[in-house]
Amino acid sequence: DAGSFQEAGVIQRAYNLNFPLHAVPASSAQCRAWSAFSVSSPAIVLETAEDRPEAVVVRLYEAYGSTVTAWLQTSLPVKEAMLCDLLERPTAEGCLPLGQQGLRLSFTPFRVLSVLLVLSQ
Numbered sequence: 735d736a737g738s739f740q741e742a743g744v745i746q747r748a749y750n751l752n753f754p755l756h757a758v759p760a761s762s763a764q765c766r767a768w769s770a771f772s773v774s775s776p777a778i779v780l781e782t783a784e785d786r787p788e789a790v791v792v793r794l795y796e797a798y799g800s801t802v803t804a805w806l807q808t809s810l811p812v813k814e815a816m817l818c819d820l821l822e823r824p825t826a827e828g829c830l831p832l833g834q835q836g837l838r839l840s841f842t843p844f845r846v847l848s849v850l851l852v853l854s855q
Contacts, residue, residue, distance in 0.1 A: 740798050745779060768809065775804035778841060784822075790851045791822050796841035806849065807836035814852040824850060 739745070773780055777798040784791045790810065796802060815830040815837050830837050830849070839847055 745797050772807045773804055775802050777802050778804045788853055792849045795846045799843045801842050803840050805836045811854040812851045813854040816850050818848045818850045
């Protein structure tokens with residue numbers, strides 16, 4: 735086949751194979767579709783989101799070997815956002831600005847970013 739692994743969606747298909755969706759019984763009431771997070775670039779993979787008391791830590795990485803700026807959007811009530819290290823301690827960069835489009839994150843090839851999202855009460 736012609737084309738790159740990026741064009742073929744290999745990373746997304748690998749996640750679909752290794753982490754399939756599971757059906758959960760629910761009431762017959764109709765509910766609208768909902769997603770806690772979205773990322774504006776297919777090069778960025780949201781690897782995990784971990785609950786903490788009054789906060790969520792989101793770990794993302796650049797998967798295509800490119801330099802990219804992406805927007806992380808969430809439907810959660812975020813009060814404050816900051817980069818943190820792999821031990822989930824806030825880094826010296828301080829708070830990230832929360833814009834209408836979400837959080838603007840810059841990635842270099844294969845960079846991993848951890849973001850601490852402090853939630854409103």
